[in-house]
Amino acid sequence: MGKSIVVNISELTAKHKISMRELSRISRVRHAALSELANGKRESINFSHIVRIAEALDIQDIREIIDLVDTTEKEL
Known part of the structure; x- marks a missing residue:
């Protein structure tokens, strides 16, 4: 099992009701x-x-933007 970083752009734009273009x-x-x-x-x-x-979204906690998640290795 490994880890990967996920950037929550889609979730942030939905939460703040803005488009990615506006962000x-x-x-x-x-x-x-x-x-x-x-x-x-x-x-x-x-x-x-x-x-x-x-700064643009007035976010104080970086974990709202990026997350470290468990990943499973794909079977060959």
């Missing part, structure tokens, strides 16, 4: 970068993006 505008993070984070397509996370998202 991009208010956080000054490119829409493409937000989309890649939301879809698990990024291999690394830019900490400045996390800070900008937190």
Whole structure:
């Protein structure tokens, strides 16, 4: 069993009733970068993006943005 990091962009936009495009505008993070984070397509996370998202949505706890989850290895 392993761990992976999940970025909760979709949940945040739904909770705050804004589009990803609006989050991009208010956080000054490119829409493409937000989309890649939301879809698990990024291999690394830019900490400045996390800070900008937190500031834009007035988030005090980073765990609202990112989460560490258990993953199961796929069987071959």
